[in-house]
Amino acid sequence: MSEHLATCPICEVACGLRVKVEDGNVVGIRGDAEHPPTRGYICPKGTSLGGLHDDPDRLRAPHVRRDGELVETTWQEAVSFLRERLQPIAAEGGPDAVAWHLGTPLAHDYGTWIYGKMALRLSGATQVYTAATVDHMPMMTAAGLMFGARDTATFSMAAPDVDRCELLVLVGSNPLVSNATGITAPRGRLKAIQERGGRIIVIDPVRTATAELADMHLAVRPGGDAALLAAVVDVIFEEGLARLDRIEAHAAGADTLRAAVSPFTPEAVAGRCGVEPQAIRELAREIASAGSAAIYGRVGAMTQQFGTITVWLMWALGAVTGNLDRPGGMLFPLPAAASHNTRGSAGHGYPFPTGRWHTRVGEHPEVLGELPLAALADEILADRSPIRALITIASNGARTAPDSARFEEAVRHVDLLISVDPYINETTRHADIILPPPSGLQRDYYDLFYEQLISSNHTRYTDAVLPLAPGAYTEHQILMEIVGVLGGFGDMDRGVVDDIILSALVHDIVEEPGSALSHLDPQDVLLALGGERGPQRGLDLLLRAGPYGDHFGARPDGLTLAELKRHPHGIDLGPLQPRLPEVLRTPSGRVELAPDRLVADLARVRDGLGDDTELVIVGRRQTRSMNSMMHNIPALMRGRERCTLLIHPDDATVRGLVDGGRCEISSDTGTIEATVEVSDAVRSGVVSLPHGWGHDGPGLQLRVAEQHPGANLNAITGSGGIDLPSGTAAFTVQVEIRPLGVTAPA
Amino acid sequence: MTYVITQSCCNDAECFELCPADAIHPSPWSPEYATAEQLYIDPSSCIDCDACLAVCPVDAIHPEAELPESMRPYLKINADYFTSR
Numbered sequence: 062m063s064e065h066l067a068t069c070p071i072c073e074v075a076c077g078l079r080v081k082v083e084d085g086n087v088v089g090i091r092g093d094a095e096h097p098p099t100r101g102y103i104c105p106k107g108t109s110l111g112g113l114h115d116d117p118d119r120l121r122a123p124h125v126r127r128d129g130e131l132v133e134t135t136w137q138e139a140v141s142f143l144r145e146r147l148q149p150i151a152a153e154g155g156p157d158a159v160a161w162h163l164g165t166p167l168a169h170d171y172g173t174w175i176y177g178k179m180a181l182r183l184s185g186a187t188q189v190y191t192a193a194t195v196d197h198m199p200m201m202t203a204a205g206l207m208f209g210a211r212d213t214a215t216f217s218m219a220a221p222d223v224d225r226c227e228l229l230v231l232v233g234s235n236p237l238v239s240n241a242t243g244i245t246a247p248r249g250r251l252k253a254i255q256e257r258g259g260r261i262i263v264i265d266p267v268r269t270a271t272a273e274l275a276d277m278h279l280a281v282r283p284g285g286d287a288a289l290l291a292a293v294v295d296v297i298f299e300e301g302l303a304r305l306d307r308i309e310a311h312a313a314g315a316d317t318l319r320a321a322v323s324p325f326t327p328e329a330v331a332g333r334c335g336v337e338p339q340a341i342r343e344l345a346r347e348i349a350s351a352g353s354a355a356i357y358g359r360v361g362a363m364t365q366q367f368g369t370i371t372v373w374l375m376w377a378l379g380a381v382t383g384n385l386d387r388p389g390g391m392l393f394p395l396p397a398a399a400s401h402n403t404r405g406s407a408g409h410g411y412p413f414p415t416g417r418w419h420t421r422v423g424e425h426p427e428v429l430g431e432l433p434l435a436a437l438a439d440e441i442l443a444d445r446s447p448i449r450a451l452i453t454i455a456s457n458g459a460r461t462a463p464d465s466a467r468f469e470e471a472v473r474h475v476d477l478l479i480s481v482d483p484y485i486n487e488t489t490r491h492a493d494i495i496l497p498p499p500s501g502l503q504r505d506y507y508d509l510f511y512e513q514l515i516s517s518n519h520t521r522y523t524d525a526v527l528p529l530a531p532g533a534y535t536e537h538q539i540l541m542e543i544v545g546v547l548g549g550f551g552d553m554d555r556g557v558v559d560d561i562i563l564s565a566l567v568h569d570i571v572e573e574p575g576s577a578l579s580h581l582d583p584q585d586v587l588l589a590l591g592g593e594r595g596p597q598r599g600l601d602l603l604l605r606a607g608p609y610g611d612h613f614g615a616r617p618d619g620l621t622l623a624e625l626k627r628h629p630h631g632i633d634l635g636p637l638q639p640r641l642p643e644v645l646r647t648p649s650g651r652v653e654l655a656p657d658r659l660v661a662d663l664a665r666v667r668d669g670l671g672d673d674t675e676l677v678i679v680g681r682r683q684t685r686s687m688n689s690m691m692h693n694i695p696a697l698m699r700g701r702e703r704c705t706l707l708i709h710p711d712d713a714t715v716r717g718l719v720d721g722g723r724c725e726i727s728s729d730t731g732t733i734e735a736t737v738e739v740s741d742a743v744r745s746g747v748v749s750l751p752h753g754w755g756h757d758g759p760g761l762q763l764r765v766a767e768q769h770p771g772a773n774l775n776a777i778t779g780s781g782g783i784d785l786p787s788g789t790a791a792f793t794v795q796v797e798i799r800p801l802g803v804t805a806p807a
Numbered sequence: 808m809t810y811v812i813t814q815s816c817c818n819d820a821e822c823f824e825l826c827p828a829d830a831i832h833p834s835p836w837s838p839e840y841a842t843a844e845q846l847y848i849d850p851s852s853c854i855d856c857d858a859c860l861a862v863c864p865v866d867a868i869h870p871e872a873e874l875p876e877s878m879r880p881y882l883k884i885n886a887d888y889f890t891s892r
Contacts, residue, residue, distance in 0.1 A: 091854055104856045105827040248857060248870060270861060684858060700824035
């Protein structure tokens with residue numbers, strides 16, 4: 062029996078793992094106590110990685126559609142298929158003919174993150190849609206406007222200093238269930254705040270498990286966070302509590318911010334927020350007077366109407382209470398892989414990239430190179446749409462994008478659907494070809510995305526645990542093949558495609574104004590990276606060019622991938638440190654406390670203050686689920702049904718709904734059925750259904766999930782609209798609920 | 808570290824259902840279940856994932872570090888169930 066160190070690729074925390082293997086089978090998985098960010102923590106999802114690997118429904122070979130059916134085929138046939146079907150589309154229609162939907166798991170795939178994003182750039186792709194616009198694009202947008210950004214590969218996140226803060230304010234985040242990035246090993250870490258005399262405040266429409274542990278819970282109405290935070294900032298200014306301290310010299314726009322929030326008095330927002338004016342004032346005073354305060358928000362704060370403003374105001378609030386860029390408050394991680402905020406000229410950057418192209422339907426602007434996922438179906442279905450092929454990689458838009466019916470209509474409509482995915486799921490069942498990647502245990506791992514969010518600096522690389530099946534393609538090989546076809550490379554060795562992309566990556570870093578590698582010849586850098594094709598050279602480049610790197614000789618003891626591999630538990634790079642002003646990449650070289658675009662967007666919040674929608678639906682996190690992808694593993698599907706509609710007793714009674722009964726949930730978009738769970742954890746006026754369910758309909762190969770189909774929340778979303786600055790879908794919609802069998806009044 | 812099932816356990820067994828480490832015993836399908844006073848968590852198997860605590864209908868489960876003083880004896884009671892087998 063052997064034990065391997067690995068990293069869990071399922072959620073954003075990326076827990077360190079110890080995997081026991083015997084005769085090629087996984088016999089046990091535990092946390093790695095020597096992994097500083099996660100300290101041995103593991104949740105049920107991580108323990109099921111062996112189950113994922115062994116899942117009989119997981120595809121081990123490509124599947125191609127013949128005579129209307131998806132049938133197994135060889136990689137050779139799959140490659141021929143791509144060349145025959147995809148190549149002409151690209152040749153005739155150019156980059157606009159191919160749309161991309163890239164899913165959440167790619168944030169765990171450093172190879173696709175590095176090479177895929179560069180390939181998209183080189184190809185001039187504009188039809189790029191990702192999980193960001195149904196999740197965290199508000200964070201990237203606010204971060205980009207306030208601190209500078211270049212694209213979505215890297216971002217400057219003001220992370221909460223969980224281990225040293227006196228006050229932690231959580232907005233739309235439930236770490237006890239999600240094990241939120243930066244608040245990993247949640248129970249112990251959150252309790253430690255209280256044990257050292259600190260407090261935790263949760264702002265959430267639902268009294269979640271985290272809210273129960275917290276010292277105070279403010280049950281804000283969904284979408285009311287932006288108005289609430291605006292009022293809190295207003296109180297800070299009005300009561301003379303504002304202080305920029307050390308960052309005053311590095312911040313711009315404080316006066317503009319003050320004026321912008323002035324209409325949002327506690328009285329003006331109380332109705333929309335569902336929080337009393339006095340409570341708003343006390344919240345502001347507590348944040349201002351805390352020895353140190355960190356404000357953190359996640360999915361709940363972001364996947365809503367005013368997500369970008371919400372994130373902006375969380376960070377602005379930190380800034381005006383003296384909590385930005387200081388221990389105990391909110392600090393910028395210093396990740397090991399070179400990021401936009403460690404590359405180029407410290408303290409200077411380019412205007413926030415947006416609006417360089419738009420969707421045809423609705424004229425939604427690109428933001429950081431991405432278009433809104435909520436707009437993809439319309440773009441495909443539009444008259445004279447140029448899109449003829451859709452390539453999905455690790456995504457299941459039929460269950461994660463708003464308005465599932467329209468999304469599925471679009472994927473059926475497109476001429477060619479190519480899906481890189483291990484399953485025949487609700488989206489890929491429509492594919493013309495499915496290209497399965499290896500399982501999570503068969504690939505190496507580096508935390509390129511999450512080391513930018515973490516609350517203590519750390520770097521770690523882990524090797525694959527299990528070998529690849531003979532002849533199987535890696536993610537990287539699949540990517541090189543697709544890029545090779547799209548680039549018109551014909552039969553040229555795909556290794557050459559790898560070399561070309563790597564060369565572009567090298568030139569991009571070396572030739573950037575202010576580059577730490579500017580004294581080097583790109584050819585020498587390429588030589589130093591070696592001749593072995595695969596994603597590791599790209600990772601080595603970023604590590605060596607990064608803030609701890611060897612800069613290809615200038616710092617002989619600096620980090621390289623080879624050195625990192627000698628530390629399989631990872632290297633602890635220490636607690637977060639102040640990074641202003643060098644972290645900034647705004648044109649002004651200052652923290653922009655009141656970006657024009659967001660100040661203008663406050664008008665939408667103001668227009669919505671009178672909103673008194675009767676009943677709205679929100680999602681919720683569940684430990685044993687991860688979007689739509691974990692429901693086919695028996696070990697995670699035990700116990701009671703968990704895709705239930707949470708509803709307050711008052712709202713249930715007035716509608717004749719009983720706990721355990723079935724109900725019908727309708728919106729402007731559609732109707733679904735679910736099991737009722739009566740609970741006073743949700744506030745009256747709010748119901749909750751977890752997303753990622755609805756494993757039904759023909760053609761699925763998800764035999765376990767189909768036994769527990771649940772209800773698809775996204776069958777009834779779609780009318781929630783879009784957060785304008787970021788293009789993120791707002792999933793909260795108005796709903797009606799009836800006991801099953803009761804017809805609506807005429 | 809481990810989690811501990813204490814006095815108020817009502818043998819609901821939802822925790823048993825979803826423990827990913829199979830650390831909770833006796834199984835509702837075993838003969839011992841009929842006469843068991845409560846369910847027990849094996850401290851050498853528990854992975855501290857919190858899943859059981861989250862579903863316990865009577866809040867009988869505590870992480871070791873959060874055991875109320877009056878419940879401290881249950882740490883040994885849970886461990887003893889497994890050493891005597």
